[in-house]
Amino acid sequence: MTDDLQLVREYFGEHPPPPPGVAAAAKARLPFGEQGSRAPWRLHRPLGGGWRPSRRALLLRAGLSATAVAGAAAVAVMVTVQAPSPVQAPAPVPASGPAGREILLTAARTVARAAQPLPGRYWVTSGTVGNFLRVGPADDPYLVLEEVGVQSWAARSPRDGSPELSQALWVRPASPGDRAAWRRGGSPTVWKGVGQDTSLAYPHGDPGNARLQPLSTAPGQLTAESAGYGSQPFLVGAKALSLRQLLALPAGPRRLKELLLKGMLHSPPGISQSAYLLQAVPLVLQMPVTPAVRSGLYRMLATMPGIRSLGVVKDVSGKPGVAVAYTGNYANCGNGVPLSPGGASRLYRVLFTSCSVQQILIIDPATGLPQAEELRYAQLPPGQKWSAPGGLFSYEIFGRSYWTNHDRPNRPNR
């Protein structure tokens, strides 16, 4: 008889012991001999209180009706919550255009001129993520748009924690037509099983872990997840870096490309280097890297094939910027289907279909920094319908990134 636990062990395989250099390097990080090693202040006890509610749904959990914005503000220490504005998804954009090189090289020159700010206690990065989700009955579906505020605090000192905060801001029908369908459906405030028919409403790429939380208009709570001691809070490519290491990054485009592409190991098969780097670069641009590195990142992107210019566009908040885009065709857009619909089972099967996704990076011409990112279906998977303008299914509006000496926000509740 095969033991199921043995099966699990075999599944994960055996790994050779770490090379001696790895242990030595890890040991060298222990501050031996340091005086007064008091335990640092942190969000969670080291042993934790067991498993906290998953935040994988960072993009799935949602709160709200328009009124819940007030509730959000009550606990809000994070994003400035602007009142929900009408969705101004711009018109579909052409998938091709002149090369984006000029836009990227202009941005490279702009960021190179910026001053390097003096480090503070935490580097704060924030953003607002929006996702269109298909909900409602199969014969009369509609789209809702949820927005989630995200904020990360990256500590300079290893004694401070580096929490990632998120808060559902609001959920509402995406358009007047969707609102009408929502009313026909009885104006529900909770949607269960979001993500079945909606791979596209399942844009979170988490088929295996499909423990879908219901989408709800209940007010969103601020959740804070500590990333431990955060002595290396900056993830670049495959490596988590300390501030010191981040500031020592090479500025040459070729070296930067090499570094970032190491992170591609973690990305799905079939994705191109251009597609990967167009997503990885804005994240590093939002870290406290040197102006030379920022410039190098843009110059590196300028060498990547297939990145086209879209010229001047408006982001979903209506703010104009200059944009570049890359369109990739994918054979495996995940489509999670529950094995036992409506049952207690949380097992999902993933069907793979093809689709074509356009990634858009909108750059603020004044600062050269990333302003927004949009993901659109340039071509829907077979059998899918989508009603958001321009195939838009997900976006992030990037906030300002800055150093602060303030105490980071604490968790308002457990």
Place this chain on the structure above:
Amino acid sequence: MTSTRPGRHGDAAAAQRDDARDIELSLRDPDRFGVVFDRYFAEIHGYAAKRAGPDAADDIAAETFLTAFWARRRFDPGRGTVKAWLYGIVTNHLSAYRRRELRAYRAMARTGLSAPEEGHADRVVERVAARSLRGKLAEALAGLSRGEREVLLLVALGDLSNADVAAALGIPYGTVASRLSRARTKLRLVTGIGPALDRQDRECRRIDGDR
């Protein structure tokens, strides 16, 4: 208990006392923590490597011991072993690492492509064929709740006892037993493999029934 392999019991209690004593001594003499490091680094690294892949494991294991060092004053031998304490910390770091990855690649995740959410394990999930045994196992693992998966993997890969898992995760013993039972039941349902209902399962059912 299925999780405890034979041959460990002889000196286990003495080893635990040594561990706890080393932690205590390290409060005054930080260098003493090096003994704990040397004793457990490879094991914790191995667990991280299985969960997150060998590259990520270097960082995760290093961070785990850094956390442990700073938090060593709070280690309470009354709550569990040093080993369980370290597994609790590495579990937190694995989760933190995953979130960091998620933050870094969440846009990628939003494309609907299979994302690196669970790192290594889920990449394996993607690769395996759906009809093979490994595929079924992958599917089952993926279908577990996070709590169930943590318990199962600490038992199967970390070779922890239920009591150690409870200490590591800071959850009641009964919860460990019931999560493990549910996890194994799901594995069996999907793979069709596993022991028939054993004593432990009955115990778990009873505990579940009590709640």
